[in-house]
Amino acid sequence: MSDTTFTPRVFSGIQPSGDLHLGNYLGALKRFAEMQDTGTSETVYCMVDLHAITVWQDPAALRHSTRELCAGFIASGIDPEKSILINQSQVPEHAQLAWVLNCVARVGWMNRMTQFKDKAGKNAEKASLGLYAYPSLMAADILIYHATHVPVGEDQKQHLELTRDIATKFNHDYGVDFFPITEPVIEGTATRVMSLRDGSKKMSKSDPSDMSRINMSDDADTIAKKIRKAKTDPEPLPDSVEGLADRPEARNLVNIYAALANMTDEQVIAEYAGRQFGAFKPALADLAVAHMEPITTEMARLMDDTTEIDRILTQGAERARAITAPILRQTYDIIGMVPPVA
Numbered sequence: 265m266s267d268t269t270f271t272p273r274v275f276s277g278i279q280p281s282g283d284l285h286l287g288n289y290l291g292a293l294k295r296f297a298e299m300q301d302t303g304t305s306e307t308v309y310c311m312v313d314l315h316a317i318t319v320w321q322d323p324a325a326l327r328h329s330t331r332e333l334c335a336g337f338i339a340s341g342i343d344p345e346k347s348i349l350i351n352q353s354q355v356p357e358h359a360q361l362a363w364v365l366n367c368v369a370r371v372g373w374m375n376r377m378t379q380f381k382d383k384a385g386k387n388a389e390k391a392s393l394g395l396y397a398y399p400s401l402m403a404a405d406i407l408i409y410h411a412t413h414v415p416v417g418e419d420q421k422q423h424l425e426l427t428r429d430i431a432t433k434f435n436h437d438y439g440v441d442f443f444p445i446t447e448p449v450i451e452g453t454a455t456r457v458m459s460l461r462d463g464s465k466k467m468s469k470s471d472p473s474d475m476s477r478i479n480m481s482d483d484a485d486t487i488a489k490k491i492r493k494a495k496t497d498p499e500p501l502p503d504s505v506e507g508l509a510d511r512p513e514a515r516n517l518v519n520i521y522a523a524l525a526n527m528t529d530e531q532v533i534a535e536y537a538g539r540q541f542g543a544f545k546p547a548l549a550d551l552a553v554a555h556m557e558p559i560t561t562e563m564a565r566l567m568d569d570t571t572e573i574d575r576i577l578t579q580g581a582e583r584a585r586a587i588t589a590p591i592l593r594q595t596y597d598i599i600g601m602v603p604p605v606a
């Protein structure tokens with residue numbers, strides 16, 4: 265563990281690679297806004313466009329998704345005055361530090377990354393080199409800010425452990441206390457929102473069934489229909505949280521309800537114990553629509569003026585570079601790169 269005290273700073277990112285869904289909202293965006301609003305740390309939030317291209321992206325669609333994601337951040341409560349809001353490619357120090365970290369991380373560590381195995385599938389030989397090196401760019405995203413806390417969903421845990429390993433090895437190899445050992449912040453009832461069709465799979469934009477997820481672009485009727493049709497079991501809701509243990513679909517809907525209503529699972533169960541899904545699902549649908557509709561409407565309004573979005577990202581990058589450029593320079597000094605003369 266590091267002896268140096270680092271100023272608390274929060275960093276997190278989302279890929280602009282298609283529609284945002286309820287998992288991204290509850291596991292990430294909503295938490296990002298809450299962490300911003302505690303006002304205790306500087307908060308930096310990022311559209312990770314360089315990560316997105318590790319798999320093929322149509323250029324026009326990528327530009328659109330990046331702007332739409334920015335609209336999603338703002339509509340979810342991220343204030344570009346309070347937080348630094350950026351797209352990764354406008355802050356070149358992310359990619360520059362990633363190269364240095366590629367030389368710190370070990371191939372054996374990368375081989376253990378389950379997300380690479382999942383995404384590359386059986387045809388790993390045909391995957392891009394970028395997809396393989398992805399976790400070291402992710403470590404750079406975090407470490408280039410000396411970020412101390414990273415709010416994410418459960419699926420990012422292994423990448424954050426790798427970030428800690430990379431920081432520890434860098435500090436050890438160069439005999440410095442330079443990079444913080446970042447804390448993952450995986451908290452709340454919605455750290456792993458599951459598919460509405462299969463409670464053993466996470467809600468994901470890559471699921472071929474649109475009925476498996478609630479997209480942030482879905483209208484009220486679509487949201488209500490997807491919740492009504494969500495897979496469940498025939499039993500009523502139990503009278504304790506332990507009763508959800510072997511009921512993944514039921515547990516998922518209770519978790520979603522709790523996260524949307526800012527309640528604990530216990531509080532939801534206390535309210536709905538013994539009730540059938542025929543009663544719980546309409547209540548959940550009403551809650552989801554009431555919560556998501558203003559966000560969706562605001563996203564659409566913001567997308568009417570993409571010049572304003574571009575201005576926000578330009579300004580965010582300027583503020584970000586005031587942090588990242590000196591940290592990159594210090595990194596280069598530590599590892600022995602000759603600096604330019606003043």
Ligand code: TYM
Nearest residue numbers: 276277278279287288291292402416417455456457466467
């Ligand atoms: P991405 O774009 O896949 O997801 C963005 C965030 O949403 C969370 N999330 C979920 N949370 C709960 N339930 C779900 N079903 C669900 N699906 C997604 C993810 O955990 C994540 O927090 N590698 C990252 C992006 C990234 C990053 C970073 C994150 C790049 N650099 C640095 C933190 C710090 C990713 O692909 O997230």
